[in-house]
Amino acid sequence: MVKIPIEVSARHVHLAKKDLDKLFGKNYHLTKLRDLSQPGEFAAKETVKIKGNKGEIKNVRVVGPVRQKTQVEISKTDAINLKINAPVRLSGDLKKSGSCTLIGPKGKIKLKEGVIIAHRHLHIEPKLAKKYNLKNGQFVSIKIKNTIRSLTFHNVIVRISPKFRLAFHIDTDEANAAGIKKHGTGILLI
Amino acid sequence: MVKIPIEVSARHVHLAKKDLDKLFGKNYHLTKLRDLSQPGEFAAKETVKIKGNKGEIKNVRVVGPVRQKTQVEISKTDAINLKINAPVRLSGDLKKSGSCTLIGPKGKIKLKEGVIIAHRHLHIEPKLAKKYNLKNGQFVSIKIKNTIRSLTFHNVIVRISPKFRLAFHIDTDEANAAGIKKHGTGILLI
Numbered sequence: 001m002v003k004i005p006i007e008v009s010a011r012h013v014h015l016a017k018k019d020l021d022k023l024f025g026k027n028y029h030l031t032k033l034r035d036l037s038q039p040g041e042f043a044a045k046e047t048v049k050i051k052g053n054k055g056e057i058k059n060v061r062v063v064g065p066v067r068q069k070t071q072v073e074i075s076k077t078d079a080i081n082l083k084i085n086a087p088v089r090l091s092g093d094l095k096k097s098g099s100c101t102l103i104g105p106k107g108k109i110k111l112k113e114g115v116i117i118a119h120r121h122l123h124i125e126p127k128l129a130k131k132y133n134l135k136n137g138q139f140v141s142i143k144i145k146n147t148i149r150s151l152t153f154h155n156v157i158v159r160i161s162p163k164f165r166l167a168f169h170i171d172t173d174e175a176n177a178a179g180i181k182k183h184g185t186g187i188l189l190i
Numbered sequence: 191m192v193k194i195p196i197e198v199s200a201r202h203v204h205l206a207k208k209d210l211d212k213l214f215g216k217n218y219h220l221t222k223l224r225d226l227s228q229p230g231e232f233a234a235k236e237t238v239k240i241k242g243n244k245g246e247i248k249n250v251r252v253v254g255p256v257r258q259k260t261q262v263e264i265s266k267t268d269a270i271n272l273k274i275n276a277p278v279r280l281s282g283d284l285k286k287s288g289s290c291t292l293i294g295p296k297g298k299i300k301l302k303e304g305v306i307i308a309h310r311h312l313h314i315e316p317k318l319a320k321k322y323n324l325k326n327g328q329f330v331s332i333k334i335k336n337t338i339r340s341l342t343f344h345n346v347i348v349r350i351s352p353k354f355r356l357a358f359h360i361d362t363d364e365a366n367a368a369g370i371k372k373h374g375t376g377i378l379l380i
Contacts, residue, residue: 076366077267088338088369119338141342148278148309150344151367155337176266177341177367179278 002132004142006168006184007037008175009118011078012061013048013102014071023048023104030064037167038123040065050074051101052082069094072102072115075173079117089116090157118171121157123164132188136160142168142186149179152189192322192378194332196358197227198365199308201268202251203238203292204261213238213294220254227357228313230255239293240264242272246293259284262292262305265363269307279306280347308361311347313354322378326350332358332376339369342379 020028030044044062050072057078071094079086079098086098098115101108122142124134134140136158143152156168168186175181210218220234234252240262247268261284269276269288276288288305291298312332314324324330326348333342346358358376365371 075267076369077265077362080366145344148345152331152342152344154335154340154342172267173363173366176270176363179266 002188004122004168004186004188005037005166006142006144006170006180006186008180008182008184009073009169009171010061011050011057011072011074011172012043012063013050013073014063014067014069016068016070017066019070019102019109020066022107022109023102025106028106030062030066032064033061036063037165039163039165046104049103050078050082051103052079052084054083055081056103057082070102070109070111070114072098072100072111073118073171074115075171076117077173079115084115086115086117088119090119090121090159091116118169119157120153120155120168120170120174121159123167123169124158124160125164125166126160126162128166129158129160133190134158134160141189143189144178144180144184144186146179149177151178153178153186194312194358194376194378195227195356196332196334196360196370196374196376198370198372198374199263199359199361200251201240201247201262201264201362202233202253203240203263204253204257204259206258206260207256209260209292209299210256212297212299213292215296218296220252220256222254223251226253227355229353229355236294240268240272241291241293242269242274244273245271247272260292260299260301260304262288262290262301263308263361264305265361266307267363269305274305276305276307278309280309280311280349281306308359309347310343310345310358310360310364311349313357313359314348314350315354315356316350316352318356319348319350323380324348324350331379333379334368334370334374334376336369339367341368343368343376
């Protein structure tokens, strides 16, 4: 039985350099609040406001470092509340994804695309992937067992990279449906 | 393969007669907006506001007819947003459940207990239950298959009554996690 650590991703924003400048001021640098599980990634002290076609959400955490493209990750619940037509997508797959306005202390930007609901995925390093006989892009299932809201997630996409550390990432809707908070443990079903 | 119709329950409130009177005025009667799937149950035109320890949610649908005890059903996402300590419970099991304030057009009430997150459950009539060899209170699993967020719900409690009609009830967090909107179809796994 292969146990998998589960991490719950709250809504967050990755910013491109040019968008960081627009929202926080020219040549602004993000300040690290804490490291995240995936090496190099960190929660920044900075937050932004997301404005949708209806309503807004304040204090949305920026995740660093800066990326090539700005990407906003929200839950389906958020998407409904904000009236944003956000698809379930893998990180980086932003073509024709949702639109929103991001508001920072120094300015705002209108994102034509970039808002997604993260596709549930398993981060794994090559050595472990080989051990468990997993291929990049493969789908697996992961079961979460507890006394009240046990759940098996199917359609979990395997993402292999030497930069990754073993973690199953789900969003807050998925965590709430499974009765877990920020962290949990699952069982890999291939 | 036994197919099960799935229904998504949005947040809603069942009211006791005395609480209906306090919120809407003495001897008030609920007005039917539309019938719900379970015989006798209906969505009322009336809505109330739920106030938690933090924030509030407006326009929460009242479900009729009146009940012995007032019961508020919200999602875990709502419970977090409202800072209400709501447990996952079966309908009617309200002892030491969450507290809130309900606000109507004519008054408000402070509920010491009554706020729950509905335990996922399968409504079924006795004849069908017999056919599928299901007992009241038994746990089953129900799988939802789609291309992007397939899920198997475990801990589904079976509730048998001649007043019920076959339906698997989940809340909005569970629906969002499974990639379905108001309705769907599942497969019974015993």
